[in-house]
Amino acid sequence: MPTSSVADKQKRIIPLFTYATSKTKDKFGMRVQREPKLQGLGILGRGQLFSCFHQAHLEEAIKLAEVFILAKTFSEFLDLAYQARDYVNEGLYVFSLSVAVLHRDDCRGVSLPPIQEVFPDKFVPVETMYNAYKQATITDPEKEIIVESETTGNVLDPEYNVAYYREDVGINAHHWHWHIVYPSAWNAEVTGKTKDRKGELFYYMHQQMCARYDCERLSNDLPRMVPFHNFHEPLEGYSAHLSSIINGLPYSSRSKGLALHDMHDISVQELERFRERISGAINLGYVTDTHGNEIDLDEHNGIDILGDIVESSHESVNKEFYGSLHNWGHVLMAAVEDPDGKFQCNPGVMDDTATSLRDPIFYRWHRFLDDLFQEFKSKFHPYNKKELEFPGVKIESVAIESKEHDVIHTFFAEDTIDVTYAYNFRRPAPVKVRLHHLDHEPFNYNIIATNQSANKKHAFVRIFLAPVHDELGNVLKPEELRRLMIELDKFSVELHHGSNTIKRSSKDSSVTISSVRSFRELLEGEGIKEHASEFCSCGWPDHLLIPKGNDQGMEFNLFVMVTDELRDRVGDYGHADICMDAVSYCGAKDQFYPDRRPMGFPFDRVIQEEEMGQWQLPNMSNTHIKIQHQHQHEKDGHD
Structure with missing residues (x-):
C-alpha cells in the first residue's frame, strides 16, 4: 500500500x-x-x-x-x-x-489546528460568543460575519491596564502548546522519545513569562508583581468572562479576599510541606530519590532535576516525597470559590493551560516558584571572566534599524479567529471574532563585530532586553535587572577576520512562532509541503516579542553578547529539521536542546556589583534604546 x-x-x-x-x-x-x-x-x-x-x-x-x-x-x-x-x-x-x-x-509535517479555533470558548469572552451566535441566526448564511470581541473588566481595576497581555490569544495558545510538546507525565521508556532538559525548560519558559509580565507592568506604570509566598493570604479577585462549550457553565470567577482552602485531593498544609521539602533540598544541595539515594543538585544537572520535581513530572526523582507543588497550586487556586464541590461549579481559569495566563495570580504563583529556582542558582559562583569572554572577538556597535533609529514603535493591531469549526452554525459562510492585540513594527538588529584572529570563528549571538528604570524611576540594580531580562533572539553566525556586519530581522527570532495556519487553510491544504520542516505550534507570538513601552518612549537596555559556538553547540542540532520554530522557549522536539550553556545564560546567575567589570568585556554590548507606544498608527509598513 x-x-x-x-x-x-x-x-x-x-x-x-x-x-x-x-x-x-x-x-x-x-x-x-x-x-x-x-x-x-x-x-x-x-x-x-x-x-x-x-x-x-x-x-x-x-x-x-x-x-x-x-x-x-x-x-x-x-x-x-x-x-x-x-x-x-x-x-x-x-x-x-x-x-x-x-x-x-x-x-511529520502535519500541523495541529489552532487551539483557539478548536476551543474558542477558552479565549473569547462569553458575551462575544453569544453575539456571534445571535448574528449567525439573523444574517444571510452566505455572508461572512465578524463580531468584535468584548473587553473584560474596566479601569477601576489597575490590573485592567495589562489585561491586553494576560488575555492575549497568542500567549495563552503558546502555553497550551508548550504543555503538549512537554507533557509532565511523558514516559520516554514507553514512547521511545526523550525530552532533553525538560525540567530546566519548564523553569526557563515560565521565568521568561514572569520577566515579560513585569516588563509590561512597568510599561503601564504598575509596580512589579509580589510573589505568592504566603499560602494563607487573601487572593485578588478575577473574572475571566469565559464559559465552556463542553458543559455550558462559566469558568468560576474569584471574589476578592478569598484564600486557598483544603480540597478532597489536596490540603494547603500538604502544599506547604512540598515547598519546605523542596526548599530544604536546595539548601542541602541534594535531593533524595525513592531508594534513599542522595542526588547532588550540581551546576550542570541540578536545575533540570529541580524543574522535574517542582512540576512533578514523570522524571521527578521522588514524587511521593516532594509532591506536586506547581500542579496542585494551580488546582487549589482554580477551586477557591467551591473547594469541596458543593455547588458543582466549573473551576477557575487557573485549572487549564489554555486559560491560566489570563489570571493575575498565575504570574504571582510562578514568581514564587521562580524564587525557588533563583534560590538554587544563588548557590553557585557568579560567572567569571573566563566563562564570559570570547577571546579575539569585539562588538564595535549595536543599533536598531527601524523607522526611527534605536526606537521601536508598538501599537494595537487587529486579528480574527474563525469559530466556525467549534460551533455548528449551519451556514456556509464563516463566523469570526475580531480581536485587538499589541504589536510592534518590524525591525532589524545591526551589529558590527570584529574578529581579531586570523581564522574564521563560529559564534552565537545572544540578545536580551530589560527596562532601565524601576516603577519609582530609579535605575535598576544589576541583580534586579537580570531577572527582568527577556530573551529576544539567539542565532549562529560566522565571523571572518576583520570587521563583520551582522543584520538580523526581528521576524527571525528564536523565541517566536511563525504565522499559524488557520483551520480553514489546513482543511483546504494551503501551504502544506511534502518535505517542509515539522511545525509544533509552540512558541511566543511574534506580536508580543517587544513590551509595550510608553507614549514618551520608555528606555530599555539592549544587551548583546557573542559567545563561542564551538564551545556552546550541542551535537548536530539542526539537521533533523524537527520543530525548530522557537527553540529558545520550546527546544527542538525529540532532539538535544541546541545550546550547551544554562538556559538564560548569562543572566541565570547572581550578578555582584563589585564584579561589574566582568560585564564590560569586548564580546558584550549594552545599548540604550527606546520603545514608544503609538495609540494610532498607519497600516502601511506594519504586518
Whole structure:
C-alpha cells in the first residue's frame, strides 16, 4: 500500500478536531465499537473540564496518547482516534490527540489546528460568543460575519491596564502548546522519545513569562508583581468572562479576599510541606530519590532535576516525597470559590493551560516558584571572566534599524479567529471574532563585530532586553535587572577576520512562532509541503516579542553578547529539521536542546556589583534604546 502524502494525512486528521464537543457516527449511523486497547479509558466523564494539572486527569490523557502513539500504522491510529472521540472526555481527547500528532513519526509535517479555533470558548469572552451566535441566526448564511470581541473588566481595576497581555490569544495558545510538546507525565521508556532538559525548560519558559509580565507592568506604570509566598493570604479577585462549550457553565470567577482552602485531593498544609521539602533540598544541595539515594543538585544537572520535581513530572526523582507543588497550586487556586464541590461549579481559569495566563495570580504563583529556582542558582559562583569572554572577538556597535533609529514603535493591531469549526452554525459562510492585540513594527538588529584572529570563528549571538528604570524611576540594580531580562533572539553566525556586519530581522527570532495556519487553510491544504520542516505550534507570538513601552518612549537596555559556538553547540542540532520554530522557549522536539550553556545564560546567575567589570568585556554590548507606544498608527509598513 503506497504511503500517504502529508497533505492527505492532514486532511484525514483535521476532521478529528472539528466540533470537538460533538460525537461522531460511522457511515451506517451506528456508534463505532471500542477496541480492547481503549479499555479502561473514559474515566473522566464527558462534560467535565479536563486539567493537565490534575494528576488523575493527566494519567488518563497520557495513557490515551500512548495508545495513539504506539498504533502500528497511520490507519490504525486514525481508527483508534475516531473510536475514542465518542466516549472519552472532550478536552482530554483533544489534548491526547494533539500529543500523538506531534510525536508520531508518520505525522511529520502535519500541523495541529489552532487551539483557539478548536476551543474558542477558552479565549473569547462569553458575551462575544453569544453575539456571534445571535448574528449567525439573523444574517444571510452566505455572508461572512465578524463580531468584535468584548473587553473584560474596566479601569477601576489597575490590573485592567495589562489585561491586553494576560488575555492575549497568542500567549495563552503558546502555553497550551508548550504543555503538549512537554507533557509532565511523558514516559520516554514507553514512547521511545526523550525530552532533553525538560525540567530546566519548564523553569526557563515560565521565568521568561514572569520577566515579560513585569516588563509590561512597568510599561503601564504598575509596580512589579509580589510573589505568592504566603499560602494563607487573601487572593485578588478575577473574572475571566469565559464559559465552556463542553458543559455550558462559566469558568468560576474569584471574589476578592478569598484564600486557598483544603480540597478532597489536596490540603494547603500538604502544599506547604512540598515547598519546605523542596526548599530544604536546595539548601542541602541534594535531593533524595525513592531508594534513599542522595542526588547532588550540581551546576550542570541540578536545575533540570529541580524543574522535574517542582512540576512533578514523570522524571521527578521522588514524587511521593516532594509532591506536586506547581500542579496542585494551580488546582487549589482554580477551586477557591467551591473547594469541596458543593455547588458543582466549573473551576477557575487557573485549572487549564489554555486559560491560566489570563489570571493575575498565575504570574504571582510562578514568581514564587521562580524564587525557588533563583534560590538554587544563588548557590553557585557568579560567572567569571573566563566563562564570559570570547577571546579575539569585539562588538564595535549595536543599533536598531527601524523607522526611527534605536526606537521601536508598538501599537494595537487587529486579528480574527474563525469559530466556525467549534460551533455548528449551519451556514456556509464563516463566523469570526475580531480581536485587538499589541504589536510592534518590524525591525532589524545591526551589529558590527570584529574578529581579531586570523581564522574564521563560529559564534552565537545572544540578545536580551530589560527596562532601565524601576516603577519609582530609579535605575535598576544589576541583580534586579537580570531577572527582568527577556530573551529576544539567539542565532549562529560566522565571523571572518576583520570587521563583520551582522543584520538580523526581528521576524527571525528564536523565541517566536511563525504565522499559524488557520483551520480553514489546513482543511483546504494551503501551504502544506511534502518535505517542509515539522511545525509544533509552540512558541511566543511574534506580536508580543517587544513590551509595550510608553507614549514618551520608555528606555530599555539592549544587551548583546557573542559567545563561542564551538564551545556552546550541542551535537548536530539542526539537521533533523524537527520543530525548530522557537527553540529558545520550546527546544527542538525529540532532539538535544541546541545550546550547551544554562538556559538564560548569562543572566541565570547572581550578578555582584563589585564584579561589574566582568560585564564590560569586548564580546558584550549594552545599548540604550527606546520603545514608544503609538495609540494610532498607519497600516502601511506594519504586518
